[in-house]
Every structure is written in structure tokens, then in C-alpha cells.
Amino acid sequence: MNIKKPDISPILDVRGMTKRFPVGVFTKSKQVYAVEDVSFTVRRGQVVALVGESGSGKTTTIRMVARLIPVTEGKIFFKDEDILKTEPHQASLEYRRKVQLIFQDPFSSLNAVHTIAHHLARPLIIHKKVSGRQAIHEKVCELLETVELKPAAEIAGRYPHQLSGGQRQRVAIARALAVDPELILADEPISMLDVSIRMGVLNLIERLKEERGISFVYITHDLASARYIGDQIMVMYAGHMVEGGESEAVIGRAVHPYTQLLLSAVPNPHAGLRTDKNSKARGEVPSLINPPPGCPFAARCPQVMDACRQAMPEQIVVEAGHWVRCHLFGAGGRTVKTS
Amino acid sequence: MNPNAVLSPGTPENEKAPTVSHGKPISTQMDFLRRMLSQPKAVIGLVIMAIFILMALFAPLIAPNDPNKYVGLPHQPPSAEHWLGTTGQGQDVFSQLVWGSRISLLIGFSVGILSTILGLVIGMISGYMPGVVDGVLNMFTNVFLLIPGLPLLIALASFLPQGMVTVMLVLTFTGWSWPARVFRSQVLSLREKDFVSASVVGGEGVPRIVFSEILPNMLSLVMSSLFGAVIYTIGADAGLAFLGFENVNIVSWGTMLYWASNSSALLQEAWWTFLPPGLCIALVSFATTMLIYAMDEVTNPRLRSEKEITRVLKKYKIGSSRSTPVIKETLTH
Amino acid sequence: MVGLAGESGSGKSTIAHAILRILHPPALITNGQVLFQGEDILEMDEARLEQFRWSKVSIVFQSAMNALNPVMKIRDQLTDVMLNHGLTKEESAKRAVELFNLVGIDPRRLDAYPHQLSGGMRQRAVIAIALALNPPLLIMDEPTTALDVVVQKDILEQISSLREKLGFSILFITHDLSLLVEISTHIAITYAGEIVEHAPARELFENPLHPYTLGLMNSFPSISGSKHKLTGIPGSPPDLVSPPTGCRFHPRCPKAMAVCSQTVPARKQITADHSVSCHLFDQYQ
Numbered sequence: 043m044n045i046k047k048p049d050i051s052p053i054l055d056v057r058g059m060t061k062r063f064p065v066g067v068f069t070k071s072k073q074v075y076a077v078e079d080v081s082f083t084v085r086r087g088q089v090v091a092l093v094g095e096s097g098s099g100k101t102t103t104i105r106m107v108a109r110l111i112p113v114t115e116g117k118i119f120f121k122d123e124d125i126l127k128t129e130p131h132q133a134s135l136e137y138r139r140k141v142q143l144i145f146q147d148p149f150s151s152l153n154a155v156h157t158i159a160h161h162l163a164r165p166l167i168i169h170k171k172v173s174g175r176q177a178i179h180e181k182v183c184e185l186l187e188t189v190e191l192k193p194a195a196e197i198a199g200r201y202p203h204q205l206s207g208g209q210r211q212r213v214a215i216a217r218a219l220a221v222d223p224e225l226i227l228a229d230e231p232i233s234m235l236d237v238s239i240r241m242g243v244l245n246l247i248e249r250l251k252e253e254r255g256i257s258f259v260y261i262t263h264d265l266a267s268a269r270y271i272g273d274q275i276m277v278m279y280a281g282h283m284v285e286g287g288e289s290e291a292v293i294g295r296a297v298h299p300y301t302q303l304l305l306s307a308v309p310n311p312h313a314g315l316r317t318d319k320n321s322k323a324r325g326e327v328p329s330l331i332n333p334p335p336g337c338p339f340a341a342r343c344p345q346v347m348d349a350c351r352q353a354m355p356e357q358i359v360v361e362a363g364h365w366v367r368c369h370l371f372g373a374g375g376r377t378v379k380t381s
Numbered sequence: 382m383n384p385n386a387v388l389s390p391g392t393p394e395n396e397k398a399p400t401v402s403h404g405k406p407i408s409t410q411m412d413f414l415r416r417m418l419s420q421p422k423a424v425i426g427l428v429i430m431a432i433f434i435l436m437a438l439f440a441p442l443i444a445p446n447d448p449n450k451y452v453g454l455p456h457q458p459p460s461a462e463h464w465l466g467t468t469g470q471g472q473d474v475f476s477q478l479v480w481g482s483r484i485s486l487l488i489g490f491s492v493g494i495l496s497t498i499l500g501l502v503i504g505m506i507s508g509y510m511p512g513v514v515d516g517v518l519n520m521f522t523n524v525f526l527l528i529p530g531l532p533l534l535i536a537l538a539s540f541l542p543q544g545m546v547t548v549m550l551v552l553t554f555t556g557w558s559w560p561a562r563v564f565r566s567q568v569l570s571l572r573e574k575d576f577v578s579a580s581v582v583g584g585e586g587v588p589r590i591v592f593s594e595i596l597p598n599m600l601s602l603v604m605s606s607l608f609g610a611v612i613y614t615i616g617a618d619a620g621l622a623f624l625g626f627e628n629v630n631i632v633s634w635g636t637m638l639y640w641a642s643n644s645s646a647l648l649q650e651a652w653w654t655f656l657p658p659g660l661c662i663a664l665v666s667f668a669t670t671m672l673i674y675a676m677d678e679v680t681n682p683r684l685r686s687e688k689e690i691t692r693v694l695k696k697y698k699i700g701s702s703r704s705t706p707v708i709k710e711t712l713t714h
Numbered sequence: 715m716v717g718l719a720g721e722s723g724s725g726k727s728t729i730a731h732a733i734l735r736i737l738h739p740p741a742l743i744t745n746g747q748v749l750f751q752g753e754d755i756l757e758m759d760e761a762r763l764e765q766f767r768w769s770k771v772s773i774v775f776q777s778a779m780n781a782l783n784p785v786m787k788i789r790d791q792l793t794d795v796m797l798n799h800g801l802t803k804e805e806s807a808k809r810a811v812e813l814f815n816l817v818g819i820d821p822r823r824l825d826a827y828p829h830q831l832s833g834g835m836r837q838r839a840v841i842a843i844a845l846a847l848n849p850p851l852l853i854m855d856e857p858t859t860a861l862d863v864v865v866q867k868d869i870l871e872q873i874s875s876l877r878e879k880l881g882f883s884i885l886f887i888t889h890d891l892s893l894l895v896e897i898s899t900h901i902a903i904t905y906a907g908e909i910v911e912h913a914p915a916r917e918l919f920e921n922p923l924h925p926y927t928l929g930l931m932n933s934f935p936s937i938s939g940s941k942h943k944l945t946g947i948p949g950s951p952p953d954l955v956s957p958p959t960g961c962r963f964h965p966r967c968p969k970a971m972a973v974c975s976q977t978v979p980a981r982k983q984i985t986a987d988h989s990v991s992c993h994l995f996d997q998y999q
Contacts, residue, residue, distance in 0.1 A: 239951075240933060241946030270944070708744055
């Protein structure tokens, strides 16, 4: 699963991405700092898992990369091309072909009034992949078979409500595949599926990565599935990226107090319910409206220092392929603390 | 977890999907029609409507004489010769009723359709386009909603040249804003749905998204808006005619009421001159309302289940209680 | 604490509602007994049921955030149930403060409206309401599914400590089997409306017998230990309108035999506390 790929230029390079929404009842005077200074790269044929709880900004980040919502600040580089410079106002059809998005809710991501065939044929027609009814029908069936939905011809004629959640999600994946994308952004693709169905869908994603070299950004709140499928893991908290790197490093040697908290909270049947040292880090995610300066985790961090409330820490490399943003590791920083 | 837990992977998801019959969107028109026809309300509505439509279509056969012709003494009560008696001008009421249905229904349906289409166009553009376009159109819609309908109708009708086109224009002009508002809300909420975002990400253009993705999801709303517009129009048209703002020489149910009022029909106790047209107007509205109710029930599963509940309770002779009833019966496998 | 694990269509929520007889019509209970401390709930009349509910068995619903009335203060929703069961206003006010202290919320928040509390606090408030009359049994239907994992852990710890302090029993319903293994004493696995296996938690984890249980275990990636490929369970959730004949799991079972599609397997007691309903174990009693 962790085959080392040769180091080639990244397919996606996100730098300093920021998103702020104005809010307020009468005057939109306050701002929601949804995403702040988020940077990460995705290499070809790699799965990058973006992990965070609700309010962490992971969905907003991915919607900006998919160019569904405008970016407040930041740059998106797709294969070294500065996308926001070359197509500032609207995404080009070419970009839409290269970057696809899968949604969390398998029911609402398919239009209830159209057949599965219609859903899959539309991208083919828009991007002029095939033409002619016969060719389209064949390609639709081929796509359905790729995502293991058989009998393809019969399923193509069905409506979304005639399929189960797992099947619908596979259709969503097929739709994304229709345009031969290079990058697929998957927003919590399995969290609304039955437990026993989830692995099938994850294995499908893994297979597409291996067989077709498609890169994935996989968003989840579940560290365990991030570990299963992710080559790299990025941890987000309250709109900021706090830790990231090779998934085994982040999981096995987590250094940021929030990551450690997350790890301790994941149900692990190998051990009983244990109250542990991090119990002081209780509390909830802070409000994103006009937040105070400094690290957003400062309010809950058991190892908080004065510096934490003043400025957001810079990115520090902890070991090869593993970085963190935490004042515990400032210049002349302390030794790596593991959980 | 358990090292023994290795299953041979079978082909996933190649089973027949669960067929769900309740509470899911209706996928085909045939399905929808079938369900509508099984509702008693729909049948009543359709039958009444059909009677009136047939009456309008076959007017020359049913009442072959010119309804404006003077045929007898004024205010004669119903008799074998004149089934609904005569008007204050000595015209045959029945004949007028039958021919009048043509105008009333024509105006009702055409304006209903026109105002729905106009409301749809404005509502959908306003709902889908963010920012300035929405702001302007929305304000426009609100202004029309706030202006009282009847005074506006009267004001417009009084200075425009009299005629059917005027009536149609005036009624459309005052009737589009309510559907526009409703459609705009619906589009606003549908716009946020994932399948719209999926279309955007797929490269779909805006017109196609609006008409091919969003509009089909609004069909039941459009239908019920259309029916509502028909009811409004028939009533408003009758109102305008009654007040004398239409060409009163054209025979319609509304103008019949105008003439009846003009001839002091109430004082004369000539009920046959105003009751039939009034009743017809009411019946057409009633039929349309029945269709709206039926459509509501077909599209909203919760309304349907109310009936099922009472049916089940009756079968087991249980009174309605708050707790789940317990019936010990042998299960048949 | 008994855990009830199952996915969509397994009937786990239905069981919870049926125990309290709060299923919506046209649901009917057609057979069986629900014995609570010797008394059959299914035989109770309306009056006894009203007395019985909340004082003997209470329930925390799935998505309890939505179970709170948005236009009533939390205090009123809490005291509402107490007043209905005969406590005086002073007693219920005092108990409200007591309950909030128990679940770890500042009693000053009693006068808040639900939307003013965070998700985790709302869930604690709902738990407080469920404990209002000190019932011996608490049913919890996916109480933490909608919460973030850190908050979930928090609340589960709170529930555990409350259980130790007050001594009530819990029926914990969830689809997250890994969670159940961590917190419950016994676990029952449901599939398509039937219980297919029942065992103490550790025993189930170490020695799962039913192919469905095995499949479920194979659906949870682990956060520690070696990484190996998981397969989940092929196929789709069962259709409850026309369920499969015989054993309802047979269309998806890798070990299905001819008899599985014909007869429903009987429940066999494998050890004193481990039972399973599967034709693979037909030779047992």
C-alpha cells in the first residue's frame, strides 16, 4: 500500500489558502475565518487525507480547490500552473476535466429526476469525450463496470432512489471518472454509508489510484480510515493546518497536542475506555468569528504557553516527511514529544 | 482486528437494489398519473373540470342559439322552454351560461399559464443569479406583491382600452408576483443541493443547470402554482367584469353577474340570473382545488400515511392511542 | 451496559422504540414479551405505561439536538417531565440543578435555549433529562453519532462515570462496533430485524462466530497495529419489505450453504453466555 513513488513535481500545490466570510445581521461587520493560511501538496498517484472535525475548514478548503467558491487569498498550482492567475474568474472547462469532486451525501449528489445514464452521459457530452448515442451508452456501461456496478445496462436505466447508498456513491465516483480526471477530491465519501459498505468504496478508491494513477484528496473526520487509505495525512483544526506528513509518521509519532488528542479519542477496541493524561484538553472547537490572534488550539491546549496566544506558529519540520505548527517546536525547540 | 477475519471478497453491489415504494420521488410520468387517478379527490376534480371543458367546447351543440338574442320576457323563472329562465334583458340564462363558460375558462387557463410562466422566468433567474440581478428582480417582485391587487386591477383596467387582451394583460400583470416569489424560494434552496454543485464541477453551463437540473425538481410546485393561478384568474376576471371594467357585451360568467346586479336581480328575487354563474365559478375553483390537494397527497407521503393509519386501526378494531398497539397474532411466513 | 450493534435496516432503533411502545402507527407489535423486572411492557395499559415511561426506562434519541424544543428553555424541558410524574415545583427545580451538576454543565446554563448551547452540551442536557427520574434502565440510540470524536469520547466517559455512580443499566445502540467493544459489557448484533449473535464484549471481539459479525469486524480500519486489507461485506442492505428467505444474511454470506436459503437458523447456545443464530452451528443446542 505504501509504494514509494519517484519524486516528480506535485500535481496539486496549495499555498496560503484563506477563506473569510462576512457575517452579521444588519451590517456584515464580522468575519468568519473559515480557512487560514492552508498549504499542502499532492503528488501524482498519491492519496492525501485531510483530517479534521466539524468546523475545521476541510470542506471549505476542498471547495476552493474545486473552484466552487472563490478564494479570499492564496494560490492554487495545478502541475506548476498558477490557476488563479490564468483563469481568475471562472474555472476553465479544462480545469473541470482535470479536477473532480465527490460529495459526502450519496443521495443529494445525484439528481432524483434523472437516470443514472443521464448523470454519467452529461460529463461525457460536455467534455466531448464521446459522441453518438451508441458510443455514449457503451462508455456509460464501461464506467459502471469500472466501479463494480453490475449489471451495468440495467443500473444505467435506474433512478437514484432505486439504488442503495453505497451504489449511489459508486455512481458518483463513476461520474467523476467519466472525464478522465487527474485529481479527485473526495469530501467524506463514506461517512454517510453503512459500515459494512464503506470498505468496498475505500478499496475502490485505492484501486483507482493504483491502476490509473489518479491522485486523491480524501477528507474525513475519521483518523482510522485516513490511515487506511492515506499516503499522507494533514490534520486541520479551526481552519488551520496543525500537523502533516507521511501517514505512519503522523499516526505513530504525532507531536501536535491536538493530533494526540484526536488519536486518544478514536475508539480502539484493543484497549478499554481509558481516561488519559490529555483529559485537560476538553472543550469544544472555538468560534471562527473574529478569532483572537495566535494558535486556535491555545484555549484547550494542556501545554499552552504565552507565545501561543500571540502568533500562529510557523511550519517546523520534525523529521523527514513530517512537519508541525506548534510553538513547542519553535526555534531551538524542544525534543519531539510523542503520545 | 481479528486475524481470522478474512472473507473471500465477492462481487459487491451486484444485487437487486431494495425497491422502495413509499416516500420516494416519483420517477416517471406514468407513475404520477396512476397515483393521481387513484385519489378520489383527483377524480372528483377531473370530472367536474371535464364537464365544464366539454360544455365550453360543445357550446354550439348544447345551446345552439345566440346567447345575446332576446328570447322572452325578462326575469322569467326556469321553465321547460328556458331551463334556467331569462335574464333582466330577456336573454336565455342557460344559453349564456354555456357560452360564457368559453370566455371564462379561456381567460382562466391562458392567464393562469401566462402568469405562471412569467413568474417562473423571473423567479428562476432571481433565485439562481446571485447579487445584483437577484436584488433588483426580488425588489421588483416584492413591489408587485405589496400593491393591493384589486385596486391595481381596477386602475389598469380603467384606462386601458376595453377588450379581452386587456383583461388578460392586466390579470397576468397582477398575478405573476406570487408564483415568482414561491419559485424563487424553491430555486434558492435547490441551488444549494449537492447535485447542482456536482453539475457545476462537471462543467455544466448555467442555462442547462437551471432548466435541466433544477426545473424538473420543481414540477409539482409549478403544477400547483398553475392551478392556483387559474383559480385566482377566474375569480379576478369575474370580479373585474362584475364591477363593469370589462366589455360587458361579451358573454362570460362575470358579465352575467354584472348584468344581474344591474337589473337588481336580488330585489327581483331572480336567483336564476346570478346563482348559476356564481356556482359555476365556485365549482371550477373547487375542482382545481381538489386537484391541488390530490397532487399534494401524491407528492407528500406523510399525508398519505394518515389514511393508512386509520385503515390499519380500523382493521384491528383499535381505538387510536398514543402507545404502539400490541396484537398477538400468529405470524404467517 | 449492553450494546446493540447493527446497520441501517437492522431494526435496532425500532427495538428501542418498541420497548417503550412509542412506535408511530401504522406500526404494530405482533408478538413476544418485553419483561421489565418481571412485568410485561406489552401487557401494560395506557395509564401504567405513562407511569412506567421515564421513571423506569428512559431514552436518549439519535440526534437529540433535534429532540430539544427550540423555543423552550432547557430548565422547562427538564422540569416538565418531573412535574408530570408528581414532583413539586421546588423539588423539580432542585433536581434540575442536581442533574446538571451530574452531567457536567454549569447550572447557570439552565435558563439557556437549546441553540445557545454547543452540540456536546445539548447532548449532555438530553442525558440529564433522561436521568431526571433516576430510571434503572437508560436506552441510548446512537447518542454520539452526530458528534465529533473528541466530544464523543468526553460524553462516553461522562456516561461511564454516571453509570458507576448511579448504578443504572444502559442499552447502547450504535452502528460503531469498535466503540461498543470498548465500552459495553455484552454485545448483541442485529441484522435485518433479528439478533444474530450475543456475547460478552471481549468474547465477541476475540471469537466472533456469525459471518455477519466477522464481516462487521472486517469493516473497521484500526488506528494502531498492522495494516492489512479490509473487505467489508459485499452486497446491499436487506430489503425489509420482501426479505430474503431462510437466514436473512444468506445473500451476502461467504459461507452460505443450501439450507441457509430455506430455513431460518435457530438460536444456539455455544457457551454459557455466547449464542449465535447460524446454520454453521446447527450441531449445538
